Amino acid sequence: MSLLNKTILITRPREQSEEFVAEIEKRGGRAVVFPLIRITEPDSWESCDTALERLGAYDGLILTSENGVDRFFKRCVQKGVELSAFRKLSLYAVGERTSQAIERQGLQVHYVPEKFTSASLVEYFKSVEVRRKRFLHPRGNLGNADLIQYLSDLGAVVDPVIVYNNIEPEKNASDELYERLVSSSIDVITFASPSAAINFLKVVPLTRMKQLKRPPRVAVIGPTTKEAVLKLGLTPDIVAKKSTVRGFAKSIEAYYDKMM
Numbered sequence: 001m002s003l004l005n006k007t008i009l010i011t012r013p014r015e016q017s018e019e020f021v022a023e024i025e026k027r028g029g030r031a032v033v034f035p036l037i038r039i040t041e042p043d044s045w046e047s048c049d050t051a052l053e054r055l056g057a058y059d060g061l062i063l064t065s066e067n068g069v070d071r072f073f074k075r076c077v078q079k080g081v082e083l084s085a086f087r088k089l090s091l092y093a094v095g096e097r098t099s100q101a102i103e104r105q106g107l108q109v110h111y112v113p114e115k116f117t118s119a120s121l122v123e124y125f126k127s128v129e130v131r132r133k134r135f136l137h138p139r140g141n142l143g144n145a146d147l148i149q150y151l152s153d154l155g156a157v158v159d160p161v162i163v164y165n166n167i168e169p170e171k172n173a174s175d176e177l178y179e180r181l182v183s184s185s186i187d188v189i190t191f192a193s194p195s196a197a198i199n200f201l202k203v204v205p206l207t208r209m210k211q212l213k214r215p216p217r218v219a220v221i222g223p224t225t226k227e228a229v230l231k232l233g234l235t236p237d238i239v240a241k242k243s244t245v246r247g248f249a250k251s252i253e254a255y256y257d258k259m260m
Contacts, residue, residue, distance in 0.1 A: 039067055071163040218234050
């Protein structure tokens with residue numbers, strides 16, 4: 001149990017953290033859930049609702065997050081859209097949890113890239129004919145727009161629709177987080193998405209991070225989050241070899257195994 005006496009900060013929404021908490025505790029660590037992501041309704045459903053009214057115009061549906069899946073299909077139910085309508089489309093997912101969320105809707109995923117990144121999905125699209133194909137892409141307000149640009153460059157048409165907003169935590173929660181960091185009570189802070197890292201630095205700017213006597217190790221779930229964290233000025237100490245919750249926990253464990 002190389003995570004014994006180690007405190008791991010989980011920044012995912014609380015309702016999505018149970019599995020990660022269990023994986024950390026199984027390895028002897030103490031998991032502290034401190035959501036840096038608050039998911040709210042989009043400013044408007046107009047673009048999504050318009051897309052749902054003309055589903056027949058689309059060739060495929062692209063989903064890149066579990067939140068995107070949940071919010072999009074919840075809206076479908078609210079608008080009376082039968083999920084059977086999506087069986088006529090090719091569904092693409094980035095990430096195992098995104099794929100599983102789609103399958104829980106009773107739908108089959110056409111393709112999931114081996115590496116759970118948008119760039120890997122683009123590589124797949126380069127190998128098939130997508131020119132003049134039309135894709136619907138439900139996403140969050142902070143979602144990476146690179147996928148949209150890449151597909152457009154390949155001649156496809158992508159309609160992005162915002163199905164949730166990702167907003168930073170409330171100020172009282174922000175103060176509590178900083179106090180924990182100052183007291184050196186956190187050994188590892190984990191980021192499972194670029195959004196979590198963005199919100200973290202809104203709470204604890206780089207200047208404050210550099211002032212910490214014992215800054216926590218930074219762990220990221222995969223290459224997309226790693227790239228985002230680097231751009232933000234943080235250096236990841238741990239990068240999950242497999243972009244799943246279990247793979248994330250195992251990578252943190254392996255990091256400390258090497259130090260023993």
